[in-house]
Amino acid sequence: MKQTELVFIPLPIIGHLSPTVEMAKLLTQRDPRFSITIFIMKFPFGSIDSMTTDSDSIRFVTLPPVEISSGATTPGPFISEFIKAQTLLVRDAVHELTRSNSVRLAGFVIDVMCTHMIDVADEFGVPSYLFSTSSAASLGFLSHLQFLHDYEGLNLDEFKDSDAELQVPSFANSVPGKVFPPMIFDKELGGAAGHMYDMRRLRQAKGVMVNTFIDLESHAIQSFSSSKIPPVYPVGPILNTQMGYGGDQQDASAIMSWLDDQPPSSVVFLCFGSIGSFGADQIKEIAYGLERSGHRFLWSLRQPPPKGKVAFPRDYENIEEVLPEGFLHRTARIGKVIGWAPQVAVLAHSAVGGFVSHCGWNSLLESIWYGVPVAAWPIYAEQQINAFQMVKDLGLAVEIKIDYNKDNNYIVNAHEIENGLKNLMSINSEVRKKMNEMQQMSRRAMIDGGSSHSFLGHFIEDMMTNIS
Numbered sequence: 400m401k402q403t404e405l406v407f408i409p410l411p412i413i414g415h416l417s418p419t420v421e422m423a424k425l426l427t428q429r430d431p432r433f434s435i436t437i438f439i440m441k442f443p444f445g446s447i448d449s450m451t452t453d454s455d456s457i458r459f460v461t462l463p464p465v466e467i468s469s470g471a472t473t474p475g476p477f478i479s480e481f482i483k484a485q486t487l488l489v490r491d492a493v494h495e496l497t498r499s500n501s502v503r504l505a506g507f508v509i510d511v512m513c514t515h516m517i518d519v520a521d522e523f524g525v526p527s528y529l530f531s532t533s534s535a536a537s538l539g540f541l542s543h544l545q546f547l548h549d550y551e552g553l554n555l556d557e558f559k560d561s562d563a564e565l566q567v568p569s570f571a572n573s574v575p576g577k578v579f580p581p582m583i584f585d586k587e588l589g590g591a592a593g594h595m596y597d598m599r600r601l602r603q604a605k606g607v608m609v610n611t612f613i614d615l616e617s618h619a620i621q622s623f624s625s626s627k628i629p630p631v632y633p634v635g636p637i638l639n640t641q642m643g644y645g646g647d648q649q650d651a652s653a654i655m656s657w658l659d660d661q662p663p664s665s666v667v668f669l670c671f672g673s674i675g676s677f678g679a680d681q682i683k684e685i686a687y688g689l690e691r692s693g694h695r696f697l698w699s700l701r702q703p704p705p706k707g708k709v710a711f712p713r714d715y716e717n718i719e720e721v722l723p724e725g726f727l728h729r730t731a732r733i734g735k736v737i738g739w740a741p742q743v744a745v746l747a748h749s750a751v752g753g754f755v756s757h758c759g760w761n762s763l764l765e766s767i768w769y770g771v772p773v774a775a776w777p778i779y780a781e782q783q784i785n786a787f788q789m790v791k792d793l794g795l796a797v798e799i800k801i802d803y804n805k806d807n808n809y810i811v812n813a814h815e816i817e818n819g820l821k822n823l824m825s826i827n828s829e830v831r832k833k834m835n836e837m838q839q840m841s842r843r844a845m846i847d848g849g850s851s852h853s854f855l856g857h858f859i860e861d862m863m864t865n866i867s
Contacts, residue, residue: 402434403505403866406493406520409530410478410510411442413673414761418532418610419510420452421637427456430859433505436496438462440485460496462488479593483515490519497523505866506605511538512593514600526605526865528858533760535611535619535633536788537781539569542628544583544591545598555591559584560807568622570784571792577802578783585806602627605865608858610635610764612844612851615837618792630861632854636764636841640743651741654697658745661695664752667820668771669698670740671757675778676703676712679721681810686726688816694824695733697751699740714738746771753823755799758785767795770838772831774799774823776811794833797822 405426409419416439423435434456441464452459465484497504507520511531520527531538547553557563558576567574583591601607611633613620623631658666669685671677677685682700689696700721701712718736719727727736742762745751746769754766758777763785766773773796775786783803789796799819800811822828844851 402502403432403863404496404502405433405435405505405508405862406489406496407435407437407508407530408489408510408513408516409437409439410482410512411440414759415510415512415532417639418635418637418761419508419530420457421639422508422530422608422610422634423457424452424454425634425637425855426859427454429855431456432863434458436460438489438492440481441465442481460492462492478512479515479596482513486515486519489516490522493519493523503866505862508608509604511601511607512597514597514604517600517603526862527603528862529601529604529607531607531609533610533781534763534785534788535609535616535623535631536569536792537760537784538607538609539619539622539626539628540567540574540781540784541594542598542601542626543567543569545595548591548595549599555579555583560804568626569619570788571618572787574784574787575802577804578787580781580783581804581806582780602629604629606630606632606858606861608632608634610637610760612636612841614840614844614850615767615793632858634851634855634858636768636845636851638743638761638764638768640747640768650737650739651744654735654737654741655744655748657735658697658748658750661750663749664826665695666750667692667694667696667753667755667774667824668740668745668751669696669755670742670745670762671699671701671776671778672759672762673711675757676701677805678703682721683723684810684813685816686723687813688820689734690726690730691813691817692820692824693733694753694820695750696730696735697740697745698734698736699738699742700736701738753820755820755823758782758789758796760785763789764841767834767837767841770835772796772823772828772834774819775801776819777801777803778805793837794830795837797828797830 407419407423409416427433437459439459439461467481467484504523504525506526508528508530509516511529517527558579561576564573564575606629609631612635613633620633702715703712746765751771754771755774755776756762758775775790775796776799777783777786786801790798790801843849
């Protein structure tokens with residue numbers, strides 16, 4: 400009997416790759432007819448060299464590196480050119496994969512930022528499905544911008560740092576320009592061109608799987624029914640909830656041991672993602688805000704890369720150098736400042752009662768899964784509109800600064816941070832109540848008969864219809 404083979408092509412950044420691998424696991428567990436090959440591209444801005452999984456139905460193929468003749472010093476303008484350059488490598492790898500008569504290629508599952516790969520799927524005569532690791536609302540936002548830009552002459556620059564609002568079908572409230580993703584205005588980062596291209600290509604896909612669930616984003620998902628977007632399958636929350644620490648085991652053990660000694664729901668966890676970091680002035684304001692709030696805290700503090708260098712933040716060699724004098728001593732009984740953090744394990748711990756987050760979509764889904772209220776402090780990518788959605792549309796977060804833009808050199812002061820922390824940790828808040836309810840809904844979505852379980856079944860039926 401022939402294998403039904405799917406090719407997965409993720410963007411090679413951990414925030415995209417991790418949910419893609421979990422999506423592949425979910426599919427092979429649900430339907431043993433599938434085997435999946437995941438192609439790993441070697442991204443020069445911090446490459447992921449290898450991936451593993453316990454599943455015999457999933458394998459990884461690392462593509463050879465490609466030289467790109469680009470002078471880009473930031474990932475933005477580089478990505479489209481980089482993905483396009485991978486198409487020949489992917490085509491050759493798929494040829495090799497399908498040489499066996501026992502393999503029946505069913506289709507490609509492509510990251511929504513890798514839409515050049517639709518051309519490769521077309522060469523093999525199989526359908527392309529896209530996988531969005533971001534929210535349905537942000538997908539609808541970018542799709543709507545592309546439509547307005549292409550057909551109604553929308554000038555995006557009118558919304559830069561502006562209170563002017565735009566009605567977007569995937570959002571319940573009008574979206575102010577000051578929470579538009581900063582990258583779409585940044586000409587050095589390629590502006591909106593790459594996203595416009597991906598949204599045009601999205602309309603050529605057979606369907607779009609989104610890492611979300613109906614109860615969380617009912618408004619956004621329903622908005623797609625009146626658009627020209629292909630069928631949308633909300634199949635999440637797709638998370639890696641394994642408690643493997645992935646970083647330094649000794650550091651992780653010390654962190655978890657400290658949490659074990661704290662009262663239930665008493666700790667504020669501050670963590671700003673794999674790329675998030677702040678300058679010295681902002682770090683001091685965070686420290687003062689934490690100290691004045693009086694709340695217990697666990698703070699993941701990372702050192703920014705050198706100015707002008709494209710790299711991920713790293714741990715400080717001497718963390719005291721960037722903190723106010725005496726801060727660690729004064730807060731020793733209530734707080735712990737760390738570098739890298741095992742985020743999933745921390746959010747799952749009963750001592751954690753609030754999460755100050757950059758509002759990356761994976762982090763928000765994790766906070767929902769574990770029922771931890773969020774204080775929104777977005778930094779980059781689509782995080783500003785994620786924060787706007789969580790605070791204004793969904794009521795699942797409080798605000799620290801949802802229109803924060805690092806490039807404007809704005810410093811969020813200690814008073815703003817203190818107020819945000821106090822609102823976050825309020826025991827009887829409406830946000831905490833809503834988050835507890837959404838936690839239960841997220842878990843129901845994934846079980847047999849749940850909404851996401853059913854949508855995944857619809858996706859499988861559609862996929863199998865194409866090859867029957």
